[in-house]
Amino acid sequence: MEAHASTAAAPRGSGFRLPWVGAGLGRGTVALYLSVIVLLPLAALVSQSFEGGLSTFWTQVTSPQAVRSLELTVVCSLIVVVINAVFGTIIAWLLVRDEFPGKAAVNAVIDLPFALPTIVAGLTLIALYGNESPVGIHLVATRAAVVVALLFVTLPFVVRAVQPLLIEMDRDMEEAAASLGASNFTIFRRIIFPNLLPGLAAGVALAFARALGEYGSVLLFAGGLPETQVSSVFIRSQIESGNNTGAAAVSVVLLVASLLLLAAISLIQRWSSRHERSTSGNAETGLTVMPMSGMSPTEKEVDDEDR
Amino acid sequence: MRTANGRRGRWSLRALGLGYLTVLLLAPLVVIFFKTFEHGLAPPIEAVTSPDGLHALKLSLLMVAIAVPLNTIFGVGCALLLVRHRWKGNAVIDSIINLPFAISPIVIGLSLFLLYGTKGWFGPALSEAGIEILFSVPGMVLASIFVSVPFVVRETVPVLQEIGTEQEQAASTLGANAWQTFRRITLPAIRWGVAYGIVLTTARVLGEFGAVSIVSGQISGETETLPLFVEKQFTNFNTAGAYGASVLLALLALTTLLAMNVLKRKEDA
Numbered sequence: 001m002e003a004h005a006s007t008a009a010a011p012r013g014s015g016f017r018l019p020w021v022g023a024g025l026g027r028g029t030v031a032l033y034l035s036v037i038v039l040l041p042l043a044a045l046v047s048q049s050f051e052g053g054l055s056t057f058w059t060q061v062t063s064p065q066a067v068r069s070l071e072l073t074v075v076c077s078l079i080v081v082v083i084n085a086v087f088g089t090i091i092a093w094l095l096v097r098d099e100f101p102g103k104a105a106v107n108a109v110i111d112l113p114f115a116l117p118t119i120v121a122g123l124t125l126i127a128l129y130g131n132e133s134p135v136g137i138h139l140v141a142t143r144a145a146v147v148v149a150l151l152f153v154t155l156p157f158v159v160r161a162v163q164p165l166l167i168e169m170d171r172d173m174e175e176a177a178a179s180l181g182a183s184n185f186t187i188f189r190r191i192i193f194p195n196l197l198p199g200l201a202a203g204v205a206l207a208f209a210r211a212l213g214e215y216g217s218v219l220l221f222a223g224g225l226p227e228t229q230v231s232s233v234f235i236r237s238q239i240e241s242g243n244n245t246g247a248a249a250v251s252v253v254l255l256v257a258s259l260l261l262l263a264a265i266s267l268i269q270r271w272s273s274r275h276e277r278s279t280s281g282n283a284e285t286g287l288t289v290m291p292m293s294g295m296s297p298t299e300k301e302v303d304d305e306d307r
Numbered sequence: 308m309r310t311a312n313g314r315r316g317r318w319s320l321r322a323l324g325l326g327y328l329t330v331l332l333l334a335p336l337v338v339i340f341f342k343t344f345e346h347g348l349a350p351p352i353e354a355v356t357s358p359d360g361l362h363a364l365k366l367s368l369l370m371v372a373i374a375v376p377l378n379t380i381f382g383v384g385c386a387l388l389l390v391r392h393r394w395k396g397n398a399v400i401d402s403i404i405n406l407p408f409a410i411s412p413i414v415i416g417l418s419l420f421l422l423y424g425t426k427g428w429f430g431p432a433l434s435e436a437g438i439e440i441l442f443s444v445p446g447m448v449l450a451s452i453f454v455s456v457p458f459v460v461r462e463t464v465p466v467l468q469e470i471g472t473e474q475e476q477a478a479s480t481l482g483a484n485a486w487q488t489f490r491r492i493t494l495p496a497i498r499w500g501v502a503y504g505i506v507l508t509t510a511r512v513l514g515e516f517g518a519v520s521i522v523s524g525q526i527s528g529e530t531e532t533l534p535l536f537v538e539k540q541f542t543n544f545n546t547a548g549a550y551g552a553s554v555l556l557a558l559l560a561l562t563t564l565l566a567m568n569v570l571k572r573k574e575d576a
Contacts, residue, residue: 022485023392026384026387027388029384030381031400037453038453040422041421041422041453042410044418044421044422045414045418045421090323091328094321094324098320098321106325108565108568109328109333111567112332112336112564115560115561115564117514117515117534118514118517119537119538120560123339123541124339124557125335127335127338128335152331152335209409210409215413216534220538231411232413235413236521244421248417251413251414251417251418254410254411255410255414258406258410258411259406262409266402
């Protein structure tokens with residue numbers, strides 16, 4: 001790893017590089033692509049939200065329905081990330097430190113919410129917890145449905161963010177603590193938890209961002225009643241009733257929240273890579289790594305770490 | 308005492324973790340499969356092979372056929388620029404690429420709706436030129452590309468960082484030109500990372516609902532992808548159709564999972 005890092009840092013002429021003109025052209029193309037696909041639409045959104053000036057923006061964002069939907073979204077998302085932080089850590093621990101039959105299958109299934117379309121996630125939950133529930137639990141059109149849907153779609157984030165840290169963790173400290181008479185709880189609190197904290201924080205931030213913006217699964221399962229209307233569903237209803245400025249204003253609030261969370265994730269990563277001299281060379285290039293999209297670490301990586 | 312405690316702790320953690328997964332993930336999935344085929348194979352298959360269902364499937368595949376190649380080419384090129392060419396602007400590009408991960412699909416849909424709408428910046432000029440973006444396929448393609456921009460970049464960057472540049476240097480010393488070096492050395496080395504990114508991009512494009520639902524107008528048989536078809540069937544109380552199309556999408560998701568696992572293993576090998 002060290003060797004790679006130093007060659008990557010070697011001066012010009014190393015490895016496959018685009019010729020000077022090519023690099024310039026490439027940058028131009030990348031900038032154009034991102035502008036047309038991502039930046040221009042977002043600029044149109046922000047511009048629309050301030051179309052009637054700052055006061056209109058403020059009126060729209062502070063309308064009782066908008067505030068109610070934002071409150072519901074934030075409260076449900078907070079509940080969800082706390083629950084998934086606890087269960088995500090437990091599941092990651094089971095996958096790394098425990099042995100049980102079917103472990104590989106469980107490890108693969110964790111990524112299912114990433115792969116499953118959100119509308120299918122909603123319908124799947126309705127099949128079990130809907131009005132024709134085979135187990136007699138009826139959650140459709142309740143706030144509990146919002147929470148369950150968000151738990152479903154954000155499940156993998158914490159697991160996948162914590163798992164690699166658990167794999168890398170040196171067990172000597174835990175054994176030392178145990179031999180000095182520390183209880184399991186003390187070992188977890190004083191040794192394991194501080195080591196997992198950066199991954200946990202990044203996973204929680206990503207899960208929170210996802211929960212704030214989730215639409216498909218909540219739409220069918222929680223419905224659009226005023227008391228179960230999360231912000232994304234509220235935005236949709238505003239578009240349908242022709243209030244584009246109102247929809248855009250609430251969208252800008254969500255957009256700002258997303259930007260803040262992304263900034264937080266990048267800070268967390270910088271902070272943790274400074275602490276432990278990251279092996280992947282991210283500290284050097286400053287590029288972000290997303291603990292998402294099912295980066296399930298395999299046994300092989302464990303071997304590599306040990307060697 | 309300690310071991311007894313430890314054993315009890317281990318079992319309770321297992322019960323908690325696996326119980327949670329069962330209640331949240333596995334049980335609902337089993338029930339939806341069961342409910343779909345409760346009255347035999349015919350109802351769900353009929354629903355999916357109805358004209359609207361088939362059209363939705365075709366349109367979903369069209370989204371994949373356009374968005375995935377574009378984002379793959381962009382992703383590999385962008386990853387090369389980010390890793391191999393130091394530049395002040397890289398940090399900005401890197402942050403912009405992460406945006407679609409964090410932004411609500413509804414917000415993405417609304418942004419496109421406003422940009423290309425009748426009162427938007429581009430809408431009037433484009434409709435004068437006879438090009439309709441909203442409520443037609445181009446708008447849906449733009450939404451699909453937006454939501455799936457990051458995957459190939461994010462999966463390729465770490466692989467590029469890890470393979471280093473020694474082999475590429477050797478190739479160019481031996482007289483290979485830039486394109487030859489890329490095709491013969493770099494691309495084979497990063498192929499599993501790129502493939503992993505492609506799988507994630509495909510899954511996201513196939514499943515995208517929120518952004519596409521806003522720009523498409525959800526016209527049955529015209530601008531309806533499979534996820535939109537699921538919603539329409541469900542709100543029209545045609546549960547057989549909704550469940551049938553859902554199971555089709557779920558099977559595609561399971562295939563994705565399988566591909567992810569296979570590719571992950573190849574990448575590590």
